[in-house]
Each structure stands twice: as C-alpha cells, then as structure tokens.
Amino acid sequence: MRNSFLIKTLDKNSVLFLTILAIIAVLVPVANLVVPPESPFHLSTYWVVLLGKYLCYALLALAVDLVWGFAGILTLGHGAFFALGGYAMGMYLMRQIGARGVYGNPDLPDFMVFLNWSELPWFWRGFDMFPFAMLMVLFVPGLLAFAFGWFAFRSRVTGVYLSIITQALTYALMLAFFRNNMGFGGNNGLTDFKDILGFNLQSDATRSGLFVATVIALMLAFILSRAIIKSRFGKVLIGVRDAESRTRFLGYRVENYKLFVWTVSAMIAGVAGALYVPQVGIINPSEFAPANSIETVIWVAVGGRGTLIGPVIGAVLVNFAKTWFTGVLPEVWLFALGALFIFTTIFLPKGILGLLAKKNKKPKPAKPSDKPQPQPAE
Amino acid sequence: MQRLITFFTCLFFLTVPVMSAKAQPVSNEPAPNGEATTNGAASELSAPKQELPALVEELKGKSTTKKIETIRAIAATKSMRAGPILEAYLNGKLFKKKTDGTIVIIQKDGQGLLLSDPYSGKSLGTSPKNKYKKIRVNNRLRGVIRSVLGSLQLRHPDRLKRLTAAAAMFKSHNPKSIPFLRSALKAETDEDVKKRMREALAAAQLSGTNAQAQMLAIKVLENRGDKPALTLLQSATRQGASAEVKERAETAVRRIEKTLAYWEIGQTIFYGLSLGSVLLLAAIGLDITFGVMGVINMAHGEMIMIGAYTTFVVQEVIRTTAPALFDISLLIALPLAFMIAGSIGVAMERGIIRFLYGRPLETLLATWGISLVLQQAVRSIFGPTNQEVGNPSWMSGSFELGQLVITNNRLWIMLFALAVLFALMAVLKYTSFGLRMRAVTQNRSMAGSMGIRTGWVDALTFGLGSGVAGIAGVALSQIDNVSPNLGQAYIVDSFMVVVFGGVGNLWGTLVGAVTLGVFNKFLEPAVGAVLGKILVLVLIILFIQKRPRGLFAQKGRTVEQ
Numbered sequence: 001m002r003n004s005f006l007i008k009t010l011d012k013n014s015v016l017f018l019t020i021l022a023i024i025a026v027l028v029p030v031a032n033l034v035v036p037p038e039s040p041f042h043l044s045t046y047w048v049v050l051l052g053k054y055l056c057y058a059l060l061a062l063a064v065d066l067v068w069g070f071a072g073i074l075t076l077g078h079g080a081f082f083a084l085g086g087y088a089m090g091m092y093l094m095r096q097i098g099a100r101g102v103y104g105n106p107d108l109p110d111f112m113v114f115l116n117w118s119e120l121p122w123f124w125r126g127f128d129m130f131p132f133a134m135l136m137v138l139f140v141p142g143l144l145a146f147a148f149g150w151f152a153f154r155s156r157v158t159g160v161y162l163s164i165i166t167q168a169l170t171y172a173l174m175l176a177f178f179r180n181n182m183g184f185g186g187n188n189g190l191t192d193f194k195d196i197l198g199f200n201l202q203s204d205a206t207r208s209g210l211f212v213a214t215v216i217a218l219m220l221a222f223i224l225s226r227a228i229i230k231s232r233f234g235k236v237l238i239g240v241r242d243a244e245s246r247t248r249f250l251g252y253r254v255e256n257y258k259l260f261v262w263t264v265s266a267m268i269a270g271v272a273g274a275l276y277v278p279q280v281g282i283i284n285p286s287e288f289a290p291a292n293s294i295e296t297v298i299w300v301a302v303g304g305r306g307t308l309i310g311p312v313i314g315a316v317l318v319n320f321a322k323t324w325f326t327g328v329l330p331e332v333w334l335f336a337l338g339a340l341f342i343f344t345t346i347f348l349p350k351g352i353l354g355l356l357a358k359k360n361k362k363p364k365p366a367k368p369s370d371k372p373q374p375q376p377a378e
Numbered sequence: 379m380q381r382l383i384t385f386f387t388c389l390f391f392l393t394v395p396v397m398s399a400k401a402q403p404v405s406n407e408p409a410p411n412g413e414a415t416t417n418g419a420a421s422e423l424s425a426p427k428q429e430l431p432a433l434v435e436e437l438k439g440k441s442t443t444k445k446i447e448t449i450r451a452i453a454a455t456k457s458m459r460a461g462p463i464l465e466a467y468l469n470g471k472l473f474k475k476k477t478d479g480t481i482v483i484i485q486k487d488g489q490g491l492l493l494s495d496p497y498s499g500k501s502l503g504t505s506p507k508n509k510y511k512k513i514r515v516n517n518r519l520r521g522v523i524r525s526v527l528g529s530l531q532l533r534h535p536d537r538l539k540r541l542t543a544a545a546a547m548f549k550s551h552n553p554k555s556i557p558f559l560r561s562a563l564k565a566e567t568d569e570d571v572k573k574r575m576r577e578a579l580a581a582a583q584l585s586g587t588n589a590q591a592q593m594l595a596i597k598v599l600e601n602r603g604d605k606p607a608l609t610l611l612q613s614a615t616r617q618g619a620s621a622e623v624k625e626r627a628e629t630a631v632r633r634i635e636k637t638l639a640y641w642e643i644g645q646t647i648f649y650g651l652s653l654g655s656v657l658l659l660a661a662i663g664l665d666i667t668f669g670v671m672g673v674i675n676m677a678h679g680e681m682i683m684i685g686a687y688t689t690f691v692v693q694e695v696i697r698t699t700a701p702a703l704f705d706i707s708l709l710i711a712l713p714l715a716f717m718i719a720g721s722i723g724v725a726m727e728r729g730i731i732r733f734l735y736g737r738p739l740e741t742l743l744a745t746w747g748i749s750l751v752l753q754q755a756v757r758s759i760f761g762p763t764n765q766e767v768g769n770p771s772w773m774s775g776s777f778e779l780g781q782l783v784i785t786n787n788r789l790w791i792m793l794f795a796l797a798v799l800f801a802l803m804a805v806l807k808y809t810s811f812g813l814r815m816r817a818v819t820q821n822r823s824m825a826g827s828m829g830i831r832t833g834w835v836d837a838l839t840f841g842l843g844s845g846v847a848g849i850a851g852v853a854l855s856q857i858d859n860v861s862p863n864l865g866q867a868y869i870v871d872s873f874m875v876v877v878f879g880g881v882g883n884l885w886g887t888l889v890g891a892v893t894l895g896v897f898n899k900f901l902e903p904a905v906g907a908v909l910g911k912i913l914v915l916v917l918i919i920l921f922i923q924k925r926p927r928g929l930f931a932q933k934g935r936t937v938e939q
Contacts, residue, residue, distance in 0.1 A: 074739040148919075155923040160674045160738050164873045165919050171870050172915040175908050290870065294746055301743060334754035341747025345740040346733050 009226045017309050018219055024051075025215035029208035045204050050323065052211040052279045054316045059218050059272035061299040061311035063265040066225050068297065069306030070234065071261050072241035074159075077166030078269050079293035080173050081141035083283065085270025087177075088140055090190035090283040091124060092133035093201075097194050110192070111185045121183045130197060137274040138267045145266030146259065153255035153262070158244065167290045174288035189284025196278050207279070214275045218312070221268045225308050228261065237261055295337070301344045304351025313352060430457045431497060434481055437467065437513055438474060446522050453526040461530045463496045468523045472496070473510040484510060525550075529558035532575070537568055544574035551581035551610060577602050581610055589620045596623070600630040604781055608634045641781035646899050652788040654895025655795035659853055661872035661879075661887055662799060663846035669882025670819045670839045673731060673741045677749035678872065679865025680756075681723065681844045685715035685851020686860045687756060690765045705770040708852060715848035722752075723844025727837045749865070757862040767855040791853050798846060803884055805842075815839055819882055874918050880928030889929060894918075 010018070028051060031043035060082050067073040099106040103113040108120060126132040148169060152162060180186035199206040228234050239247040240254050248254045277283045286292075296315075303314025318340070325333040348355060433455065436448045449467075452460050466472045466483040473484045473491075482502060485492040491510065493502040515523075528550070531543030540562075547555050559579040566572045580595035596614065599607040611634065614627040664678045689711040696703050696710075703710070726748060734741045769787055776785040806812035817825040818835045826832045851864075858864060871894075879890025894914060901910035922928075 074742070151920070151923040155926055157922055157926045160672075160742060161877060161922065161926060163739065163742060164674070164877060165922055168870055168874065168915050168919060172912045172919075175912050175915075179908055291866075294743075297743060298747075301740075331754065331758055334750045334757075338747040338750035338754065341750065342730055342744050345737075345744040345747075346730065349737075349740065 009223065009230050013309060014222070014226055017312075018222065021215050021219050021222075025212050028211055032208055033204060045207055048204075048207050048211050049279055052207070052214050053276065054319045055211075055214045055218055056272045056276035056279065057296070057299065057319055058312040058315040059214070059221055059275070060269050060296055061303070061315040062218070062221055062225060062308060063268035063272065064296050065300045065305060065308055065311040066228070066265045066268070067262055068300060069308070069311075070229050070237050070241060071258050072244070073258065073262065074163045074297065075166045075265075076163045076290060076293050076297065077168075077170035078266070078296055079290075080166075080170035080288055081145060081266040081269035082273035082276070082296075083170075083173070083177075083285075083287035084141045084144065085137045085273030086277040086283040086287060087184060087190070087273075088127075088133055088136040088270070089274035089277045090193075091127040091136075091184075092130060093193040093196060093278060094190050095124075095128035096196065097192065100194055101192070109185075109190075111188065112183075115180060123183065134274070137270050141266040141270035141273075142263050145263045149259045149262040153258045156255075167293065170288050170293055171290050174285050174290075177285035177288060185284070187285060189282060190277075191282040191284075193278065193281055201278055201281065210275065210279050214279075217271055217275060221271070222308060222312075224264070224268075228264070229308075233257065233260075298337070298341050298344065300351075302340065302348070302351055304353030307351070307353045310351045310353040317352075430455050430459065430463075434463060434496060435479075437472070438479065438481075442516060442518055445519055449519065449522050449526055453530050458535075459497055459499065461527065461534070462499060464523050464527055464530070466496070467513065467515055468520055468527070470512055470515060472513045472515075474513055476509055476511050481513070482510065525552070525555070529555060529562070532558060532562035533565065537571060540566075540568075540571050541574055544571060544578045547578040548574070548581045548606065551578075551585045553582050553586035556582045556586065577607075581607075584610055584614050589623050592623045593626060596626050596630050600633060603634045603637055605638065608638065638781065644780075645782050646903070647896060648782060648784060648788075650896030650899035651792060651892060652895070653899055654892035655788075655792040656854065656857070657871055657875050657895055658795045658799065658888060658891035659791070659850035660847070660868040661875035661891055662795075662802065662884065663843040663850065664872050665843075665876045665879070665881065665884065665887045666802070666846065667840055667843035668876055670815055671731075671836055672738055674738065674745070674873075675840075675843070676742055676746040676869065677726065677752060677865075678844075678847055679867070679869035680749045680752040681719040681847035681865070682851040682854060682868055683756065683860075683862065683865040684719050684722065684752070685711075685848035686767065686855035686858075686864055687760065687765070687851075688715040688718055688848065689852045689855040690760075690767050690860055693768060704768070705772065707768075708770060708773075708856075711852045712849050715852045716845040717848075719848025719851070720841040720845030724837050724841040726844070727840035731840070732833065732836065753862050753865070760862070762862060764859045764861045767860050769856055773856060787856050791857065794853050798849065799884060799888055802842075802846065806884070811835075811838065870915075874915065877922060877928055878918055880930035883928075883930040886928060886930035 028043060028048060031041055032045060032048050035042045060078060063081075064075060064078050067075055067078075094109045097109065101110040101113070103110055105113045108117060112120070127136070148166075152165065157165065176182055177184055177189075178187050184190065193201050195201055196206065196210075199209065201207075229237065236247065236252050237257050239250075239252070240257055244254055273283075273287075295318075299315040299318050300311040301314070302310075302318055303312065304310025318337075321336065322333060325336055344351070350357070430452065433448055433452045437445060439445060439448075449464065452464060463472070463483070471483055471485065472481065474481050481496055482493045483496050485494070491505050493505055494500060495502055528543055528546055531539050532547070534540050534543065544559075547559060556579065559575055559582060563572060563575045563579060566575060576598055580598035583591040583595040584599065586592070592614065596611065599611055608631060611627050611631045615624050615631060660679075660682060663681065664675060667673060667675050667678070689708065692711040692714060693704070693707045696707050726745070730744055730748065731741055734744055773787045773790055776783055778784070806816060814825070814830045814835050815838075817828070817830055818832050818839075822832055825835075854864070854868075858867075875887060875890045875894055878894060879886030879888070898910055898914050901913055904910075905913065
C-alpha cells in the first residue's frame with residue numbers, strides 16, 4: 001500500500017532528485033567530519049553551514065512554489081512565515097542558554113534583563129521544551145496563514161491585490177518585531193545561542209547534524225508537496241490556478257482548496273526558518289523585510305515555477321551567486337539580481353527546468369511557451 | 379531737524395512718564411523722527427549728549443557692583459547705541475586699546491580684528507591682535523545685561539524686535555520687568571505689539587504678589603489662551619496671592635484646556651492632511667499606471683527617488699554657478715524631474731513591460747528588478763549616504779494660525795499635491811491623450827478596434843505616471859532624507875492608498891490618501907507611531923476583505939479579467 005502510494009506520487013525525475021539529496025546528506029558530513037583536513041576532498045565547516053543555509057532557502061522556495069506554481073497565488077510575504085518559524089526556534093534556543101547569558105539570569109533572556117523585565121511574558125512559556133517549540137514552529141505560521149487566507153480567499157482577493165497585501169502583512173510584522181516591548185528582542189533579535197538539545201551549536205558535528213536534518217526536511221517537504229499535487233486535490237488546485245472562476249462554477253469550493261495549500265505552504269516555510277536559525281545563529285526582524293520575500297519569488301522563477309524541483313535548484317544557484325558576488329564585487333550584486341529578475345521574466349518564463357524540458361522535446365515544431373497563452377474565458 | 383525732534387519730545391513729556399532722569403539723545407545716529415515718536419525714545423533726547431561715552435568708560439573699572447549700576451545707567455540713557463554696546467559687552471566683543479584705553483567693538487575676522495566705533499557703529503578698519511585687551515565680563519554681569527537688553531529691545535525702532543522682546547519678557551515673566559513693560563506699553567502705538575506687551579505685563583504681574591493685578595492678569599492670559607498662558611495660570615492656581623485669585627485661575631485653566639483640546643484636534647488634522655498630501659503625491663502616478671495598464675510598477679518608488687536626486691543635482695549646479703537662483707531651484711527641478719523620470723518610464727515600458735502583457739505577476743517581478751537596478755545605480759553614482767537638499771527661503775519657516783503651527787513647506791506641499799491632482803484630472807478629461815487613455819482603461823480591445831494605438835497610449839501613460847512620481851520626488855526632497863532608499867519607504871504606503879481608494883480613480887486616490895493620513899495621525903498619539911502604522915496596515919488588509927476593489931471601485935465587466 002505504501003509502495004503504491006510512493007510510486008503514484010514520484011516520477012523518474014523525483015526519484016533522481018531525492019537520490020541526489022540523499023547522497024548529499026551522506027557525502028557532506030563525511031567530507032567534513034571523516035575526511036582529514038589536508039585531503040582535497042575535505043569540506044570546511046564554513047561550506048557546511050553555507051550549504052545548510054542554501055537548503056533552508058530551497059525549502060522556503062519549495063513552499064512558495066507550492067502556492068505560486070500550483071495555486072496561482074503570488075506571495076510576496078512568505079518571508080513572514082519563514083521568520084515566524086525562525087523566531088519560534090530562536091525562543092527555544094534562547095531558553096536553552098539558561099544562566100549562561102551575560103547577566104547570568106537563569107529565568108530571563110539577556111534582553112529582558114536589560115529592559116528590566118521582572119518575569120517571562122506568557123507567550124514565552126513552554127519554549128524551554130523542544131517538542132512544544134517544534135509544535136509552535138508549525139502552529140504559529142500555520143495559524144497566521146489560516147487566518148489571513150480565511151479572510152483573503154473568502155472575499156476573493158486575487159492577483160496583484162493579494163500580492164500587495166501579503167507584502168503589507170510581512171511589512172507590518174517587521175515593524176512590530178522591531179519594537180522592543182513586543183518581547184522578541186527588538187531590532188537585535190535573538191542571538192548568542194549556545195546549544196540545541198544539549199549539543200553545542202558551535203561544534204562541527206552539530207552543524208553536520210543540522211545539515212542532515214535540513215536535507216531530510218527538504219526531502220519530506222518535497223514528497224508531501226508531490227503527494228498534494230498528484231492527488232485529486234492537486235488536480236483541482238491546478239484548475240484553480242488556470243481558471244479560477246471556471247473551477248468555481250464547476251462546483252468546487254475554490255477558497256477551501258487555496259486555504260489548505262496556503263496553510264501547508266506557510267508551515268513548510270516555518271520549518272525552513274526553524275532550521276535556518278540554529279545554523280546562522282541569529283534571527284532578527286530584518287528577516288521580515290518585504291525585499292527578502294520578493295527575492296524568494298525570483299529563486300522560484302529562475303528554477304522553474306510549478307516544478308517543485310526547479311525552486312530548489314533556483315534557490316541554491318541564486319544564493320550561491322549572491323555569496324560569490326557579495327564577496328568579489330559587492331556593488332554589482334544588486335545590478336545582477338535586478339537583471340536576473342528582468343531576464344528571467346522575459347526570456348525564461350518557465351525557468352531553467354523549462355529550458356531543459358524544451359531541449360528534450362526538440363522535435364516539436366511550435367514553441368507554445370514563447371507566446372502568452374490565450375486566457376480561458378471566465 | 380533737531381528742533382523738530384525736540385518739539386516731539388515736548389509733546390511726549392506731556393503723556394509719557396519719564397523713566398529716568400539720565401535721559402540722553404541719540405548722539406551719532408539720529409533716528410528718523412517717525413520712528414523716534416513711535417518708540418518714545420525721543421522723550422529723552424534733550425538730555426546732555428556726552429554721557430554715554432562717559433558711562434561706557436566706567437566699564438573699564440573692576441568692581442562688579444559698580445559695573446552693574448553702570449550697565450543700568452547705560453540702558454537708561456535710551457541711546458540708540460546703548461543696545462549694540464551692551465550686546466557687544468555681553469558677547470565679549472568690547473575691547474580697549476592697550477596704549478590709550480580707547481574703547482572699540484571688535485569683530486573677529488579671518489586674518490585680524492575688525493574694529494568699529496561703539497558710539498557710531500562706523501568701521502575703524504582692521505588691526506593686529508595684540509594691541510587690544512578685552513573688557514572683562516562675568517556671569518553676574520551677563521545676567522544683568524540680558525535683562526536690561528530685554529527692556530531696551532522693547533523700545534527698539536524695529537517692530538519685529540519689539541515683538542520678540544515682548545515674547546521674551548512673557549517667557550521670563552519676571553515681576554521686576556513690570557515698570558519697563560508699563561512705560562513701553564504706553565509709548566507703543568502698534569496694536570499687535572501692544573497686545574503682546576500687555577500679555578507680557580500680565581505674565582509678570584501674575585508672578586508678582588499683588589492680588590488685584592493678578593486678577594486682571596488672569597483675564598488677559600485667559601484671552602490669550604495658549605499653552606504658555608496655560609502653564610502660567612496653572613502655577614497661579616497653586617501660588618496665587620489669595621484664594622479668590624486661585625479660584626479664578628482655576629476656572630481660566632479649565633476654559634483654556636477646553637479650547638486647547640479643540641485646537642489640538644485641528645493641529646492633528648493639519649498633520650494628517652500634510653501626511654495625506656505626501657501619500658497623495660506618492661500614489662497618484664501609481665494609480666494612473668495601475669488603472670490604465672493593470673500593471674503594478676514596483677519601480678514607482680525609485681521614480682520618486684530619481685525626482686529627489688534631480689532636485690539635488692539642480693541645487694548643486696545652482697550653488698556652484700548661480701547662487702542667486704537658489705530660491706527658484708525647485709521650479710527648475712520640477713520640469714527636469716518630470717522629463718527624466720518620465721523618459722525612464724517610457725523606456726521601461728517599451729523595453730521591458732510591453733513584452734509581459736497579460737502576465738501582471740511577472741510584470742511585478744520585472745519592475746522589482748528594475749527598481750533594484752535603479753537603486754544600485756543611484757548608490758554607485760551618488761554614494762549610499764543622505765544628500766542634503768536645501769529649502770528655498772519661501773518654503774522654510776512657519777506661521778501660526780490661532781493656536782495652529784503651520785510650517786510653510788508642508789503647506790506648499792499640500793497645495794502642490796492638489797495642483798498636481800487637478801492638473802492630472804484636467805489632462806484626463808480635456809485632452810485627446812486623456813480621452814484615449816480613458817478609452818484604453820475601459821476596454822482595451824475595443825479602443826484598439828477604434829484605431830487607438832494602445833501600445834503608444836501605454837507607453838505615454840507609463841511615462842506620465844513616472845513623470846508625476848518624479849515631480850512628487852521634488853516635493854518630497856523638501857521633507858525627507860534624500861537617499862537611495864527613499865523610494866522604498868513610500869512603496870508600501872502608496873500601494874495601500876491606491877488599493878484603499880480604488881484603482882483607476884483619482885478621486886479615490888485623494889480620498890484614500892487623506893483618510894489614511896488623518897487616521898494615521900490620530901492613531902499615533904494614542905498607540906505610538908509604529909503601532910499606529912501597523913494598525914493602519916492591518917485595518918487596510920481587513921478593509922480589502924470587505925471591499926476587494928477599494929472605496930471607489932470601477933464597475934463593468936472589463937474589471938474582472
């Protein structure tokens with residue numbers, strides 16, 4: 001039964017993709033921990049952390065693709081869910097510091113001592129327990145997405161309007177988290193983490209462990225997303241994307257389909273944020289910046305919208321380029337990123353994967369993707 | 379001439395009580411008699427001439443107590459030069475020659491000392507440093523000089539100087555200044571100045587101990603009815619000379635507080651309108667492009683930024699080549715900003731956006747890319763820091779309207795925003811381009827069938843929208859930091875305005891901008907600036923749920939695409 005489910009869900013490319021991820025999950029820690037540093041095959045911890053970061057972004061891109069690629073919701077605010085997941089994890093890590101902070105207060109994180117707070121706010125309670133924190137990583141972004149989506153989809157806010165209010169959402173959250181009295185560390189955010197589940201965050205082994213966890217999360221999220229889009233539910237969703245009114249007239253409750261996939265996507269983004277924070281060691285309100293969310297969308301566009309694999313490739317490639325550019329030619333990076341936005345939207349509407357797919361199907365004479373498809377009547 | 383003055387003086391002796399026996403004429407600088415009469419300074423003109431120099435000589439002495447008397451005496455001469463001399467003394471600019479003790483006023487120049495004669499104010503040329511010695515002044519003397527100068531200023535020929543002096547007296551409300559104020563008031567003819575002096579007198583009397591005078595003073599202050607008067611009255615409720623005074627002060631306080639509350643609301647509305655006009659300027663161009671083309675231009679904020687930078691460049695050029703033109707720098711910058719931002723807009727449309735029609739979401743991403751490129755370009759050319767854009771003289775300063783403080787630049791920006799709005803409306807309504815634009819907005823394919831070149835209308839619309847953003851940038855450069863991030867700050871706000879007001883409707887944009895501006899400013903004192911902004915955003919998000927197409931939604935079947 002389980003076998004047949006997997007076969008139905010995963011095609012040849014997906015299996016290949018998952019296999020590559022699995023190989024990476026084994027090779028990277030081995031190259032970092034087992035291979036001696038002198039060997040040319042040794043991978044420094046810097047690269048492990050960097051790759052881990054890229055894969056967290058890839059997970060976020062996957063979440064964006066799920067809503068943009070399959071439900072037609074262009075979100076410019078997924079960074080909000082990512083950051084909320086990150087904050088939930090950050091709060092757990094803050095509580096793990098215990099009395100080792102600068103002020104040595106066993107009950108309160110440093111910034112609260114600094115602000116002269118006498119006791120822990122209610123919303124910090126329970127975050128010293130890992131399972132609770134992990135639940136919150138899923139629950140908080142999920143709840144926000146559910147509430148937001150409930151209102152938005154029910155009143156049929158679509159297209160650019162929806163994009164703009166998602167942007168306003170993350171912008172509002174950014175302003176809110178910048179406030180000191182919100183209780184999340186103001187503009188410094190949460191940092192100075194010591195350990196996670198008792199493992200020292202600075203040690204190479206923990207970092208490799210987090211890397212493997214990220215890869216596994218990415219694989220699971222990929223399988224989940226495939227399962228959603230390959231099911232009957234997913235077919236309706238694609239119908240919503242291509243002709244929303246028509247799907248509604250056929251008797252489907254469009255808003256429920258959208259709401260479900262939107263909430264799932266937000267939870268995946270939350271997990272991505274939660275994995276991101278222990279690896280980079282800080283979470284602050286700038287993660288909510290609208291620009292970040294828009295950048296995420298371009299990863300998806302570069303890799304190939306609506307392919308699930310493409311966004312992962314896009315996220316890794318664009319971020320690798322970003323790391324390289326900001327190291328070598330920092331002032332050129334924004335030019336390059338801007339040009340990438342323009343180039344991709346005009347010349348690569350299906351992204352890198354679309355390009356590859358087109359090459360494979362060369363015998364076909366017409367190139368349907370080059371012209372805008374006539375919109376179905378609604 | 380001298381006789382004429384003496385004649386006026388005699389007239390004044392009949393009406394004005396002479397404050398001091400040591401009255402003295404204006405020795406070297408006879409004032410035009412008109413001024414002299416209004417000032418009452420003429421009343422002392424008949425007294426011996428040479429006393430001012432003699433008194434000033436006394437300042438060379440050592441005893442502070444004696445010097446204080448001298449300072450009072452100098453002030454009492456009522457000479458035109460007494461003020462400048464005391465001011466120079468206060469600021470440590472009064473020097474004596476080491477050789478013969480001649481007193482001079484010295485202004486420090488770049489190279490040497492610039493001398494002037496204390497009694498005539500005429501320049502005596504320059505001199506090397508070491509020949510003169512400063513006449514010492516200490517803090518006790520400075521205090522005396524300041525209070526004395528205040529009363530001197532009350533009789534200054536310049537009306538503005540008298541007004542400031544009266545205001546300063548009001549602020550210090552020192553009972554000792556009552557006699558000065560009384561005499562100055564009697565000599566005063568200008569109604570405005572009189573009123574200010576009366577208020578200053580009342581303030582001083584209220585700080586005194588005379589219960590009867592206090593009762594009268596409370597009435598005067600109650601009529602003035604602003605914040606400083608309120609503060610004075612509040613202290614009177616505690617320190618009044620009698621219970622009756624205290625009670626009277628309390629009723630006055632209550633009445634003033636009530637009226638002040640209304641003024642406060644008025645002031646908040648003004649701030650709100652000001653913010654609304656800024657939002658209107660930022661959003662109006664966006665509304666045009668969004669309305670006609672259904673395209674969200676994420677680079678709109680950057681067009682505003684380019685307008686602001688155009689102003690900066692224009693001002694820089696003016697500073698180096700023709701400083702006299704500085705006051706009209708904004709007028710020069712306006713058409714330039716429109717042309718530059720507009721042509722960038724046309725180029726954007728022809729070069730990029732027209733390939734993306736029918737794909738609004740991709741357009742959004744592409745224009746975001748353009749905005750990144752423009753931002754980085756400006757950062758590379760001008761650097762990442764804030765650039766200084768000056769206010770021309772007619773835009774700086776402020777005035778009071780009742781209890782409202784109205785800053786000139788905000789007022790101009792309001793008027794400007796309205797002018798831009800109405801100009802755009804006129805363009806849309808009365809020009810053939812506007813007609814075509816409206817046709818394309820309502821039904822693109824039908825407009826195309828009627829022979830309108832929709833492509834060109836699109837390009838020009840985009841140019842117009844961007845150009846308007848450019849001139850908005852000129853205005854915003856006056857109140858905001860001009861940096862590469864300028865546009866980013868406005869983009870979310872202007873979208874909110876457009877979405878709230880309803881797309882493709884300029885009236886909607888006006889109503890949206892003003893509503894959001896005023897609402898924001900009323901929320902701010904209650905919940906703080908940041909939380910206020912968050913609340914506004916949340917409320918707009920909720921509002922869109924209720925009315926997804928904004929306040930003034932377009933109707934018809936072409937709307938749902």
